[in-house]
Amino acid sequence: xxxxxxxxxxxxxxxxxxxxxxxxxxxxxxxxxxxxxxxxxxxxxxxxxxxxxxxxxxxxxxxxxxxxxxxxxxxxxxxxxxxxxxxxxxxxxxxxxxxxxxxxxxxxxxxxxxxxxxxxxxxxxxxxxxxxxxxxxxxxxxxxxxxxxxxxxxxxxxxxxxxxxxxxxxxxxxxxxxxxxxxxxxxxxxxxxxxxxxxxxxxxxxxxxxxxxxxxxxxxxxxxxx
Amino acid sequence: xxxxxxxxxxxxxxxxxxxxxxxxxxxxxxxxxxxxxxxxxxxxxxxxxxxxxxxxxxxxxxxxxxxxxxxxxxxxxxxxxxxxxxxxxxxxxxxxxxxxxxxxxxxxxxxxxxxxxxxxxxxxxxxxxxxxxxxxxxxxxxxxxxxxxxxxxxxxxxxxxxxxxxxxxxxxxxxxxxxxxxxxxxxxxxxxxxxxxxxxxxxxxxxxxxxxxxxxxxxxxxxxxxxxxxxxxxxxxxxxxxxxxxxxxxxxxxxxxxxxxxxxxxxxxxxxxxxxxxxxxxxxxxxxxxxxxxxxxxxxxxxxxxxxxxxxxxxxxxxxxxxxxxxxxxxxxxxxxxxxxxxxxxxxxxxxxxxxxxxxxxxxxxxxxxxxxxxxxxxxxxxxxxxxxxxxxxxxxxxxxxxxxxxx
Numbered sequence: 338x339x340x341x342x343x344x345x346x347x348x349x350x351x352x353x354x355x356x357x358x359x360x361x362x363x364x365x366x367x368x369x370x371x372x373x374x375x376x377x378x379x380x381x382x383x384x385x386x387x388x389x390x391x392x393x394x395x396x397x398x399x400x401x402x403x404x405x406x407x408x409x410x411x412x413x414x415x416x417x418x419x420x421x422x423x424x425x426x427x428x429x430x431x432x433x434x435x436x437x438x439x440x441x442x443x444x445x446x447x448x449x450x451x452x453x454x455x456x457x458x459x460x461x462x463x464x465x466x467x468x469x470x471x472x473x474x475x476x477x478x479x480x481x482x483x484x485x486x487x488x489x490x491x492x493x494x495x496x497x498x499x500x501x502x503x504x505x506x507x508x509x510x511x512x513x514x515x516x517x518x519x520x521x522x523x524x525x526x527x528x529x530x531x532x533x534x535x536x537x538x539x540x541x542x543x544x545x546x547x548x549x550x551x552x553x554x555x556x557x558x559x560x561x562x563x
Numbered sequence: 564x565x566x567x568x569x570x571x572x573x574x575x576x577x578x579x580x581x582x583x584x585x586x587x588x589x590x591x592x593x594x595x596x597x598x599x600x601x602x603x604x605x606x607x608x609x610x611x612x613x614x615x616x617x618x619x620x621x622x623x624x625x626x627x628x629x630x631x632x633x634x635x636x637x638x639x640x641x642x643x644x645x646x647x648x649x650x651x652x653x654x655x656x657x658x659x660x661x662x663x664x665x666x667x668x669x670x671x672x673x674x675x676x677x678x679x680x681x682x683x684x685x686x687x688x689x690x691x692x693x694x695x696x697x698x699x700x701x702x703x704x705x706x707x708x709x710x711x712x713x714x715x716x717x718x719x720x721x722x723x724x725x726x727x728x729x730x731x732x733x734x735x736x737x738x739x740x741x742x743x744x745x746x747x748x749x750x751x752x753x754x755x756x757x758x759x760x761x762x763x764x765x766x767x768x769x770x771x772x773x774x775x776x777x778x779x780x781x782x783x784x785x786x787x788x789x790x791x792x793x794x795x796x797x798x799x800x801x802x803x804x805x806x807x808x809x810x811x812x813x814x815x816x817x818x819x820x821x822x823x824x825x826x827x828x829x830x831x832x833x834x835x836x837x838x839x840x841x842x843x844x845x846x847x848x849x850x851x852x853x854x855x856x857x858x859x860x861x862x863x864x865x866x867x868x869x870x871x872x873x874x875x876x877x878x879x880x881x882x883x884x885x886x887x888x889x890x891x892x893x894x895x896x897x898x899x900x901x902x903x904x905x906x907x908x909x910x911x912x913x914x915x916x917x918x919x920x921x922x923x924x925x926x927x928x929x930x931x932x933x934x935x936x937x938x939x940x941x942x943x944x945x946x947x948x949x950x951x952x953x954x955x956x957x958x959x960x961x962x963x964x965x966x967x968x969x970x971x
Contacts, residue, residue: 356580360954361745363736384964396942397900400934404900414901465708465892469733471745476954478583478968498576512965 348527585619594675598684647709749948755851768856802915881935886928
């Protein structure tokens, strides 16, 4: 709901928009079967878990519907186990607030499937089509965009790159260990906008393309300031 | 070309970010080294990339290794062996490779903050790292998935002396103690090979090359190299033509470091015989507009490689909104998400089936093409490539997974 008061509020600490860039690094770990995949899932760095469950959001954000995360895509399209692929794709990553927990649910889903379908362990892919574990190395830097009010915030958000949006939504929570996305946190802590913050938290970032997500956030903020 | 010319394709924020990243490199001195100034994807990328890196304030120069016919024969053998073809790299050939590298050390200016070596030919220059260069990077553009063991063992001691190896796809990475960075190559939307063309220009090129546009056209653009499997493409085409009337264009060109092109072309000619529906084109290296027009005027673009460093022709075709049928090798699966932005295949029969799917379902083919163009816009344009290089330079000597730069 529009609120004249919300329009005039100014934050003591302006919102500083950052952006992050992903440099991909090979780890040398590869899996041609499900048992090998699950074994490696136990030990690869968290940067790998993050990469394979999130990087597709940046690289394929324009597709509607978006393809699934890397584990589900590989299991379905390359290994050919559609039942497991479907189970992996249906994991609601938003429910998990740490990479450690995402790792656990991925491992459990695959191990449960192997227990229920013992022959699944014999599926394999040929050389060159294995699941290759990659890790994200991120370079983070501030942009020149800052905002002290909701109106300025909406304007700046419309100008920043999708990498910036990605940083404040996904990196903030899962790589920097913040309780929620940066936008909601700033609205609540700096402007006392509790309701707006809750609306921003309630958005499911995995269910929309990044461009759609940007539009939805801007719409919520503009609705608030009228 | 200037960075601002890319604004219509990538938007202003991408260009701003490139400039911020470059500011943190403080005009660092970077020397790129490869084995040829013309022909092939590597030279093409360097021709485009270096002026833009300079515009971003880096001091970049390009050195080219000088060799002789015996050296190029040896590097071709090494190249094929690294791609998995059974080849013997004799001790004499190895010696030739090393000697040419040593001889070039005295004539090349490698006095840089970062020496950026491309492909195996100049790899042994790293022996000079105690004398020149602060950081050394080895950029491997080759698909090493099936590399012959002897060939890789010849390279390995050199690779391990670099700060990092850089590959186009994760499948190429090897067990090594150094960092292994993944950077896909890119295409330039402003180049003659990729810029928009009018229908008249496209029609003129087809007419000039003697290719009637009376039926759907299936095209593969590649050097005449056995790794590109031109004969497999001919066989796949003949399977398609049993039920769909269409034409095949095989368009290739020579590269100065590839002595096998003519030999492979002769074999393809023999297989094609007098088939009037198959058009073999050996184009000069500067036929960029012709290649562009051929891709734009085709219905389906094929890239049926047996091995592939990356397969930039796939990105080129996707950028033109074409449906692509390509082998799931090398860097191609990074460009084509199966059934989203193209069709991945594993055999001649599979290629034929996929080509038929595209020819019989124009709406499906159109959707693949539209997704493919957007995928290239987001992930395979020169500006993304530049950004990756800048990040790689910035992270040299660092080990953390998340690195924060101060404001500028």
